[in-house]
Amino acid sequence: MDSETPELRNMTFSVLGPAAPVLAPRAGTLAIAGRKTLSTPHYLPVTSRGVVPHISHDNVRKETSINGLYVGLEDFIEKKHRSPVFKIPVEANESPLRKFMCASNDLPLVLAPRRFPAIPCPPVNTQTSIAVSTSDGFHQLSAQQYIEAIQKLKPDLVIGLADVVSGKPPGNKRRGKMVDRTHAYTRDALERLYGNTVAADEKCMAAYFAPILPLDNAQQSLYLDDLADEFRDRLSGLALYESDCLSFIPESLGDLPRLLISDPRGPHAILREISLGADLLTIPFVGDSSDAGIALDFTFPAPPRSADEREPLALGIDMWSSEYAKDTSPLREGCQCYACRRHHRAYFNHLLAAKEMAAWALLQMHNFHNMDLFFQGVRESIQRGSFEQDVEAFNRTYVSTLPESTGQGPRLRAYQHPSGSNQPSRAPRVYGRLDDALQKFQDSQSSVVTPDTDAEGLEKHGFAEKA
């Protein structure tokens, strides 16, 4: 084994207090030189094309506590030619990725091959590459290209390439392939990034999080053994795709931080993942809630309630509901987020009804603030040693699912929606609702004879088709 010291890498992770190596909640700190320190457990905001959806860069800095970004390489590469992200001029040791997406210097950047959640790709993964969805179509990202991207783009943390099947559960034969390929990708990447043959000044500074596949323990035991032994010194963390995998992390890998790349559908699922030992989590439901017009409204530990309050509390408020049309109270009483300090429920109700983009921007700020407080409560609870009881109380206090969305969200983008010719239309027909009235108006008296718009305008309004 090489004698690579952990200091060579920029990242350190320490667990606060005694904790069982696996299957127990734990609080810790993940520190990256020159970046904001992350107290764990914490969430990692997922980005889209380098932005936290709906929140502009200045507001991320000024009005949120966001302190890490999960970035998918597929958002930055294109099929046909060398991507601009590789062309940006940088100073020595400056990350081209950070500079390209104009992220502030103190924000830890986590690079993964794909965004999360990623849409299933019709092309299949191969021995040497995985299928990705880029802005100009599906495309194969080779393991080789990914390693080069890591070396050039200099993220702080990097999620290793894995052969994960999205969309449908893999068959038995495929599962074997998944393990073999992921094993090969990992071995190769670790060797090329940190191996003995790499010159000291060219060794990769990014902390490598090795993927653990969403499979049974037995199916990937050989791979896990190698992670625990041969690869151990080169690993900085583990990336898991399923919370169940937290149960078979080898004890010798127990001190590594665990990033859980999953899609919990609410705080109850988050608490379960944390209780199994997750340190960093992706929580896409925050953005989904904002898109749906839902203001998250839960705290951890749950607020104390008197014995006669039996009705469980809702996890969020559907701001589409007309009952808030005249409500001048903030989204949550006493909330210190930007949206609650500046605006009231009536405005949110109006913005959503008017389909104004500000609705999503402001709700997103509120919802992330809600999660900041939630995770802070979780960490304190773990350190107090009352996590288990607090979770029980939380489960008693709140309903288990987020409110159903009743309104419409922003326009869906190609990267959020599987493509294919037999997909139903994404949006209802907007124009044409006045078609019935058209006849009436043609017959009605009007002293004005000139049409005020051109054929295109008429067509857009559903009046007529261009011949």
Add this chain to the structure above:
Amino acid sequence: MQTKQTAYRDTVPDRIANTASVTIPSMQRQSLARSLFKNTRVALNIQSSKMTTTIGPNGQSKPSALTFERHAKCSLARAHSPLPHGSVPLPIFMPVATQASLKGLTYDQLRDTGCMLCLNNTYHLGLKPGQEVLDSVGGAHKLQGWDRNLLTDSGGFQMVSLLKLATVTEEGVRFLSPHDGEPMLLTPEHSIGLQNSIGSDIIMQLDDVIATTSPDHARIKEAMERSVRWLDRCIDAHKYPERQNLFCIIQGGLDLELRKQCCEEMVVRDTPGIAIGGLSGGEDKQEFCKVVDTCTGLLPENKPRYVMGVGYPEDIVVAVALGADMFDCVWPTRTARFGQAILTSGTINLRHKSFEADFSPIEEGCTCTCCLPADKGGLGLTKAYMHHVTAKETVGAHLLTMHNVHFMLTLMGRVRQAILEDRYPAFIREFFSKIYQGDKSKYPEWAVGALKGVGMDLLED
């Protein structure tokens, strides 16, 4: 392949060719006599505490919530008296927050661009959230959390855009609600009532708007005369003249004689401010300039003049020289959502492939949050990154909207400064030179002609 840089306009081609020749009607000669600096004015202060009293159409005293102060000549220095929601320097460009939100921006981001006065649309707010909610919440300022000034239009402009669905009668405008198809009637009283509920600092009369390009002269005359009658109804219906400034709207299409009559009728009614309406509907720019020049020549010096729905930087710079003070247009914000960035040298579409690896700021030297380098407290965004997110992320629209609004407001600040320093002609020359890279043969004929009318030769060195 489109050209990389274009003069200010949308991607939509101009509808009317620029062929008409310049004829200077008798009205224009009047303004020829006025010096350029008599025409360019730089201050509007609207106050609530200190009420100025003007005489209304029926002879009774009419309170006004606005004082106009000319800053161009320092001798006119009076006590600083602000609008109900803060003092507004003139000339001004007002960004349009149609539905009580400026296209994804927070009001702190809008404030950061230097905006003191923005627009809401009465028609839209009347449909959503509606008068009942507005009354209950306490007006549009409280609804949207904006503590600076608001101006609302009357909803009359929607007549132009929804013409086929509307019939105009003496009573008001009958149309179908585009949201649910319900038949509706918008009268001057409704419009003012709604604007009273909205509580905007400047409200507009309901006018009978028709496209200036309409060939029906009788209809244009009828619309002008009806607008005057409706102004009287608006004045009578206006409940809060002490805190909301009602502006009249001069109509009359491109017929200068009609415009002149309308000016005379409306000036008598002594509203706190005066708007020139019915323009920016696709008319020839020479015609546009003639109308503005004719009207400003007839309007009192001590009142702000608002040219509605204008426009592109070139139009504004010329219209200021013709004596207009206030402008609004959705173009900077709308075009931002299409990926068009406004620069000193024209507009560029950041979606164009040529910007994908252009790592310079949107505009070098621009001080907006997007362009300002990170070490100066900005975001240091590059054209390449804007290309990456434009039309793909809502944030792309937010960022470019901030840049474009900032550009327009900064432009107005520079216009104001140039007037104060008595060098507006030099400013105009530099402004046009930058757009057309010094190539005078490309200068638009309408601008050269209009400026000649106020005694300035744009082509002179």
